[in-house]
Amino acid sequence: MAELFTVPAGVISTVQANWQQLLGGLKITVELSVFGGALAFVIAVVLGLAAMTRFAVLRMISRIIVEFFRGTSLVVQLFFLVFVTPVVFGWGSHPLVFAFVALGLNYGAYGSEVVRGALTAVPKEQWECTTALSMPWVTKIRRIIWPQAWALMLPGLNSLMVMLVKGTAIALFIGLLDLTSVSDNLQKQGAERFTVYGISFVLYYLLAMAFSAFLRRIEVRAQRRLGLKPTKTDTNRATAGALA
């Protein structure tokens, strides 16, 4: 019995001593997730739509960007942004901005494959109907294809978002005090490791689940609008397809 009580006591004292720093780290992680995720979404939509136009040049540009950001390491991309662009292009900025640009580009490239996959998955007959009704490209995408693809892409975007939340830990590499850096620092300063990393685990998990639940709600609404019953959560299948 005594054992059981000593551990929580240690946890409580560790939390009491460090909660402000942990909260600060969480704040940075949330910011990176929200802004990185928003930028990634915009990039995913733009690149995904570009991949579907009848203009070969646009399709090719989209392809190259996607291949580049998927095919190279996120950490190297981040280092490049932080340490090379200021020297070569004279773009200096806050490391937070660089981290969120790197996250946006990298996850946006993955996301564009989800978007493209969803647009392609809208039945061919729906596309043909829009042609039979003489709809111009923008109209057919905006009014008919996108609303259907939207429901299809959300599971894939959802699991990418969960990965992005965890991926924000790259902030550690450029000295940002996010949740991972803070945990690391506290541990180095002698805080109890089990507790510090345990708290970090739980916070990441809760954060990821919060985003996931939010996107899941949007997905259910999108499916209802199409007259579908909400499907069971099966984000893994959709992502596996998109990342293959």
Place this chain on the structure above:
Amino acid sequence: MSSPDLSKFAATSGTSGTPRIVFEDVEKRFGKNVVLNGLGFEVAKGERVTLIGPSGSGKTTILRLLMTLEELSGGYIYVDGEPLTHKKADNGKRTALRPKEVALIRRRIGMVFQQFNLFPNMSVIENIIEAPVHVLGQSKEEARSKAQSLLDQVGLGDRGDEHPTRLSGGQQQRVAIARALAMEPEILLLDEVTSALDPELVGDVLGVLRDVANTTDITMLLVTHEMQFARDVSHRVMMFDEGHIIEESAPDAMFSNPQHERTKKFLQAIL
């Protein structure tokens, strides 16, 4: 069939003497598979023509070429004397039209598919007003009141606000017909529009189409296995085999006294 002489209406495009549809030396290949080769025919304004023939004879391909859902491999299609997707340049060379030009002519054509393909992200009436509002630029109110009278016409006046999936197949197909008609097409293409329906639902859909045939002068190209319907509404029947018209005549003559051996066999098999 010889190719029609187009020079006679080259200068009078759009006048009443011009055929609504002209196929000239049309060729369609899928890879190495030549589906249509040297196909030529004309359809007059207001004429209703039924295409019959065995599976794979090219009927759907012909409608899809007209709807620009397939790319023409060779030859020309004219609508009201105007080229649809390709034109003969002054030097006689065959050149593709720009997408904008194609879009302009395509607006005169509407199509109803075997699978109704209503848009699942919209209610029934929104399905109908979508293109009139966003393509023809009608106001929402105008499009809505027109859509309502179309819905009344197809017997679904009280179902406009429902989701398409709550309707039966036959009802969905009637909405699809209303949706095509809302674009006020000069040409309506109907590809086996009752083939996906349960037998008891076929009658209502054919009834709506008979009504359209009797009350409008829309030119129709239809593919159907409903021979009585074809007999009642069409002016002419064309029998296809392997991409060629092997026989054509008025429906009565075609169905009661077919000339070609293949036609006899085909009609025996389906009647």
